[in-house]
Amino acid sequence: MNNAPVQPSKSLFGAGLLAALAASLCCITPLLAVVGGLGGVASSFSWLEPYRLYLVGLTVAVLGFAWYRQLRPALAAADCCTVPEKRSVMQSTSFLATVTVLAAVLLAFPYYGAALYPARPSAPAVAANGPAPVWQTRTYRIGGMTCEACARHVESEVQQVPGVQTVAVSYDQATAQVRFDAAHAQATQVENAINSTGYLVLNPTR
Missing domain, CATH: 3.30.70.100 (Alpha-Beta Plaits)
Structure with missing residues (x-):
């Protein structure tokens, strides 16, 4: 009988990142529009804004559950000779920490995204010998x-x-x-x- 703890799956990590990305898409796409010339796609995800708090909550819940599964104590094995199951890289604590940091960066984007915009262009000068501006x-x-x-x-x-x-x-x-x-x-x-x-x-x- 194998009583080794169940490790967080890739689907949990992916769900957390997707929820974080969806929560920030309405603010990321305007920056992409300026930097990458994507034009009218800038407001394509603005409909997500009313659901942002729910998506943030979903991200926290999914990643919190993943951390719970990752850190909970292992159950004692019934067979003393049972070899613990080897974790894959995508089930490691370091990988989960990386996913959590990426999710936090995405969720915080609306608060620092404006600082990533190119400098505002200067106002055009008015020619001294031209017609008076109206x-x-x-x-x-x-x-x-x-x-x-x-x-x-x-x-x-x-x-x-x-x-x-x-x-x-x-x-x-x-x-x-x-x-x-x-x-x-x-x-x-x-x-x-x-x-x-x-x-x-x-x-x-x-």
Whole structure:
């Protein structure tokens, strides 16, 4: 009779990582969109945001159970001559620790992801001998943003529109305030730049 403790399976490790990845996808994809040019996929996983806390809880529960199985004391073997079953690398404590660290990095991504964005482009200079700028400020309501990384993505795209001077995006208020030179840019151009990120303007220009 073999009373050796049952070790955590690869499926437990995989489930923990998948839950952690799903909890952070809504914030990872905006960064990938800027760095990798993935465009409209940025908000493809924004629907996961309402379930983020549940996914975080699932990750903690799965990995906690895996650690319980890993560290619980072994039962005494009925046969003194029974040779303990040799663990594979993927059942080792070090591998479980690696999976746990990776899951923690993924779960924490919304709190540090914005720092990984490229530096914001500088506002274009206004030519001294050109026509006087006609500054306008417009506030856009935006749907789909779920973290600071989303806001940085929108800012990066809008800042590239010729004539835009400043962009201030707030993901928690779901707004973008843009100041631009109406002689070089139109409100619809700014709106199109926002929509190109995958997040949609909720008060489109008529």
